[in-house]
Amino acid sequence: MDVDSSAADGYEYTPLRLPSDLDTLSAQAQLSVAAEYGGWELARVLRFADGTRKVTLRRKPGKRLLPGLSY
Helix, strand or coil: CCCCHHHHHEEEEEEEEEECCCCCCHHHHHHHHHHHHHCCCEEEEEEECCCCCCEEEECCCCCCCCCCCCC
């Protein structure tokens, strides 16, 4: 997962692409796991015409006990 921590607003960001064949419930589960165990919150969602979603997650930088996302 590519994390950008150079943002001026004090957050670090990471992109996540969800394929079009992934149903809404599974997408919600993936994002919930990222929030619960990685400290990420939803910053932006773009849904494309082909059904794929580009999700941007953010979190405050700091010490993390668990590794980043690995999808």
